Amino acid sequence: MSLFDARAARVTLTVAAMLLVAGLLYLLRHLLLLLVFSVFLAYLLFPLVRLLERGCRRRVWAILAVYAILLVGLGFLGGAVGRRLASEVATLAEKLPEMSQRVQSGAVVGSVLEQRGWEAEQVREVERLVGGYTHQMVGYAQGAIGRALKWLAGAWVIVLIPVFAFFVLKDAEAIMAGAAALLENRRHRQLWRSIAADVDVLLADYVRALLLLSAITFGVWSAVFALAGVPYPLVLAAIGGALEFIPIVGPLSAGVIVVGVSLFSGYEHPWLLAGFLLLWRGVQDYLSSPLIMGRGAELHPALVIAGVLAGGEIGGTAGMFLSVPVIAALRIIWRRLREPSAERAASPPRAA
Numbered sequence: 358m359s360l361f362d363a364r365a366a367r368v369t370l371t372v373a374a375m376l377l378v379a380g381l382l383y384l385l386r387h388l389l390l391l392l393v394f395s396v397f398l399a400y401l402l403f404p405l406v407r408l409l410e411r412g413c414r415r416r417v418w419a420i421l422a423v424y425a426i427l428l429v430g431l432g433f434l435g436g437a438v439g440r441r442l443a444s445e446v447a448t449l450a451e452k453l454p455e456m457s458q459r460v461q462s463g464a465v466v467g468s469v470l471e472q473r474g475w476e477a478e479q480v481r482e483v484e485r486l487v488g489g490y491t492h493q494m495v496g497y498a499q500g501a502i503g504r505a506l507k508w509l510a511g512a513w514v515i516v517l518i519p520v521f522a523f524f525v526l527k528d529a530e531a532i533m534a535g536a537a538a539l540l541e542n543r544r545h546r547q548l549w550r551s552i553a554a555d556v557d558v559l560l561a562d563y564v565r566a567l568l569l570l571s572a573i574t575f576g577v578w579s580a581v582f583a584l585a586g587v588p589y590p591l592v593l594a595a596i597g598g599a600l601e602f603i604p605i606v607g608p609l610s611a612g613v614i615v616v617g618v619s620l621f622s623g624y625e626h627p628w629l630l631a632g633f634l635l636l637w638r639g640v641q642d643y644l645s646s647p648l649i650m651g652r653g654a655e656l657h658p659a660l661v662i663a664g665v666l667a668g669g670e671i672g673g674t675a676g677m678f679l680s681v682p683v684i685a686a687l688r689i690i691w692r693r694l695r696e697p698s699a700e701r702a703a704s705p706p707r708a709a
Contacts, residue, residue, distance in 0.1 A: 445592040
């Protein structure tokens, strides 16, 4: 009896190769994250590139024209709201240390309860309870923000994302064709092309929908906050628009930040503001998002929550951001892989 088992050796080598690939992906996680954001930017700009390509006749010139339009648009946007936004950010930054201290000690909640007629002993008990938990929450939030800012601090990130997006826009079709050519089996090539086409549509719709939802949130919040006299309306609206990109956790965090800043700043109607935020969340989740996002990225809410939590554990804020498109893409792959077997099961048996 031979001591060498070929099947066991193949299984061992396969597992070792998978572990090696997983370790390599972990070591290159920052580069992969950079590439992912570059792909998202490419999906965002591709419709305009395709439109201008008809007149420019060469994709390279169309891409350069889109980049020029983007720079000019950002310049106009910065000139329109940049000064006021910078002023609000500077003013809020001066008060952040005091605000953080009051939040961690529970004094913000205590002052609100005192205004509602609570007794001093009850207020102190609530402050101790809130202070015990908020200290950990604030520390976690500061750590997450610090890691994100550290990654974004380098100018190379800002430069390399549009550089990589340029090459994705220029050579996407050639890359896909080359990947398909590596598969020798004709049926496997067809399966790859169908999966790639479905994922392409999914990511394109998802990225553009997120940007539109973010822009809508910024526009509506800035207008409502300015009319209602909410302090720092542009800063809070910008935070809400930016956190719209992170499923579930982002909008919830934005709402907590807005209500917390309004309470600390002495805004007279914080609970009306909280009611507006809840109403707006319902509008976004049940009206705007289904209309804009389409059916391609529809997932069960429990699956989304689990995916966001798992993404946060694996990749932090970036993992939360990528959780929904990854789960939706895996669902597409699973559905495509099941189609051939389903078709074979549904087809009548051949005569002997």
